[in-house]
Amino acid sequence: MSKTLAEKILSLKSHGEAKAGDVVIVDVDWAFVQDSTGPLTIRQFKESGFEALAKPQQTIIFLDHAAPSPAQQLSNDHILLRRFAEETGCRIYEVGDGICHQLVAEQFANPGDVILGSDSHTVTAGALGAFATGMGSSDVAVALALGKTWFRVPESFLIELNGVFPRGVYAKDLVLYLIGQIGADGANYKALEYSGEALAQMLMPQRLTIANMAVEAGAKVGLFPGDKITQDFLVGHRRGDNYQPLYPDAEANYEQVISLNLDRLEPMLSLPHTVDNVHPVTQVKGVKIQQAFIGTCTNGRLEDLAVAAEILKGRKRHPSIRLLIAPASRQVLIQAIKKGYIQNLIEAGAIILPPGCAACLGLHQGVLGDGEVCLSTANRNFKGRMGNPEAMIYLASPATAVASAIRGEITDPREFT
């Protein structure tokens, strides 16, 4: 039987033949929680009567959402999570280490792994060819104890990418455009599988941005095939031996095929309050903003900070703008310091936040005021997302975010690139 990449991985991990529509029980390679969903997961785990983890060394706690904690209740949640790590011997990443999805990509995910996280953007690791998906606390609690979960094998959409990015256009613009085409529920329960000539030029940071937002089209996973770029990334992150060239069969059955030519793309934006409300920047130019935020599991990587630092070199943010930058991990921050990006950004008037989720989810570090507008490089612009239902969030690439921070209004980044 010819298989999609999703069917191939779930066949391997269920030790049988998995085809779209089947329900299978699979081995879980990595299971993780973060600090906003972890406490409930641990309570569910204990309530179930479980004591031991199935795979302590493949279980990870990340303290990234409230990092550092802005409230006593969240500090107490951190204490609960640290105690659980001590009791069970699982791995724990502390406040300041970075965002769970970035650390999973840097240190753990391999092609063909099954990864469960109690966070919807767990799909990010699909960039490495891992069947990585977000689940709720009960499902993750059970996976922690059993080392297994159940899946309905998804049907797949093939996303064929050809051409090269024009100047000023990035992976973020591509994924926003794609979500605009598919719709916020257009790929509900499905797998997105990326292919095409453009992949040969698409490095891991760009793949991570694209896979990260698969869930914004409703998808269960967003999968890239294994290739030289996957292998190079793994070698560069000291786990080259874990590489395996996993890709779909040529005759695999796809529910839909969507072809995109990168040459024709332009800078895109998601307008409030849904991610699929996508328009070219040229149609929205001139909207005043009060805050620009560069960071998150979507666009907080070194390459994103490089784009921002390059555009801001010798320039300043607009005096009425707060420009927030949150590197996705400690490693990203260290490299950005070594390369001089952080100095450029600070000199341009940016505020550097600690590695973590920062302003993305409305807890702290950049909560918006009534009627304020933020241009964010995150993945969600739902009403209330950044802590205030009276505020508006636009989503764009780091280049569009800094170009807009310079002018104080939504600006086409091609004016600066």
Place this chain on the structure above:
Amino acid sequence: MISNLVLKGKAIKLGDNISTDDIVPGRFTHLRSNLPELAKHVMEDAMPEFASRVKALSAAGESKAILVAGKNLGLGSSREHAPVVIKMSGVGAILAKSAARIFFRNAINQGIPVLLCDTDKIGNGDELEINLTGGMIANLTSGITLSCSKMPPIMSAILKEGGLIPYIQKHKSFKL
């Protein structure tokens, strides 16, 4: 264990794309280890009167509040707190045209029936009778009967036990 396979209630109608940020906003993350406090903010940004309406309906006796949404209910975050606070508010079942996959699975794991059907055929305040085994909904107000899409048998089994935790306590593992 869900013993009552026929559920009667009145519809509280919401629109399309109700996100988990609408159901349980991120700004209340500090209350997630205090669920009764968190539940006070259920649906606060989408429908401020939601909690009091559910309470009024539940107080009326046999009838329960039924959350009736449009398409893509529960899109966004994986926070299971979303179905938890809906359940705590007193909602007996959820109906939607479609539901985001993590929310759907979380709600079933919390033992809340979620049925997918054409909710355009249900008006705010309509009296409904839901047959959980047959997956049929009788709209007693309009006289229309709606059929629902089927869920995989493992989900029906989890729902029948009242959620994933009771299911695992009973079976110790997943049974296909």
